[in-house]
Amino acid sequence: AELQGTGALQQAFDRLKRRLAEEGLFDEHRKRPLPALPEHITLVTSPRGAAVHDFIRIATRRWPGIRIAVWPAPVQGEHAAEALCAALAEVSEQVATDVVVLCRGGGSPEDLWAFNDEAVARAIAASRKPVISAVGHETDFTIADFAADYRAATPTAAVAAALPSLDELLRHLE
Numbered sequence: 001a002e003l004q005g006t007g008a009l010q011q012a013f014d015r016l017k018r019r020l021a022e023e024g025l026f027d028e029h030r031k032r033p034l035p036a037l038p039e040h041i042t043l044v045t046s047p048r049g050a051a052v053h054d055f056i057r058i059a060t061r062r063w064p065g066i067r068i069a070v071w072p073a074p075v076q077g078e079h080a081a082e083a084l085c086a087a088l089a090e091v092s093e094q095v096a097t098d099v100v101v102l103c104r105g106g107g108s109p110e111d112l113w114a115f116n117d118e119a120v121a122r123a124i125a126a127s128r129k130p131v132i133s134a135v136g137h138e139t140d141f142t143i144a145d146f147a148a149d150y151r152a153a154t155p156t157a158a159v160a161a162a163l164p165s166l167d168e169l170l171r172h173l174e
Contacts, residue, residue, distance in 0.1 A: 009109055013116055016143055020118070025125055026146040032130040034150055034162060038098035040067040041162055042129075044087045045103040046075045051134075051155040055103055058156060063163040069095065075104040080114035088123040088131070099162055100129045102144055103155045106137035115142035124148050134158035 020026060041059065045052050047070050059066055073087040074080040084102070091100055102124070104112070114120065115135045124131045124147040133148035134155040145151040152158035 009113070013143070016116065016118055016121075017146065020121055020143065020147070025121060030125070031149045034130050034132070035098045037164065038066070038162060040069070040095075040097045041099050041101060042069045042071055042091050042095050042097040043101050043103050044071045044073050044084065044091060045101075047072045049075065049103075049105055051103050051105040055101070055134075055155050055159055058159045059163055062159060062165045062167075064166060066163060069097065071095070074114075076107065076111045076114055081117035081120050084114060084117075085119050085123040088120075088127055092127040092129055095129075097129055099132060100127060101132045101134055101152075101155075101158050101162060102148065103134045103158065104136065105155060106140060112136055112140060112142055115144040117143070120144055121147035132158050132161055 024030070043052055043055060052070055056068055059068060071087050071091050073083045088100065091097065104115070112135060121143045124133070124144060130149040132150045132152055133142065133144045134152040134157065135142050135144055138153045150161055152161050
């Protein structure tokens with residue numbers, strides 16, 4: 001049996017969001033700006049998901065020559081949050097990248113739950129590189145979205161946030 005109304009997952013989400021907000025983890029003043037012309041982007045995601053392939057295809061079309069690395073991490077399941085934290089820490093320390101994109105396509109709230117983990121939010125905040133959260137679809141919100149420097153509604157929207165369009169830039173210069 002479950003409580004009528006808000007479910008247990010939503011209640012846990014709301015409690016954690018409120019606590020981290022009160023702590024200042026989501027404050028605008030701690031968010032880093034995204035680079036205007038990044039040379040290298042690192043995606044923290046599953047290399048097998050459709051989101052990673054869409055991101056790479058659109059990014060290379062918008063800004064040919066962009067270097068994109070994929071740092072593999074499971075994006076759902078029992079050990080996903082732990083793996084995401086490790087990946088974010090490793091990328092922050094070891095990779096010469098301009099921006100990190102935490103990337104996953106849509107799914108059920110249970111599928112996206114790893115992105116509602118307190119440790120993941122803290123790993124995002126601790127990153128030395130700006131982090132874009134690109135998790136789910138338009139209506140999905142995760143704790144990672146609030147902790148990130150920028151929330152993209154979808155992985156495709158993350159491309160537009162991270163990269164200028166070369167065609168638009170050339171039109172503007174003309």
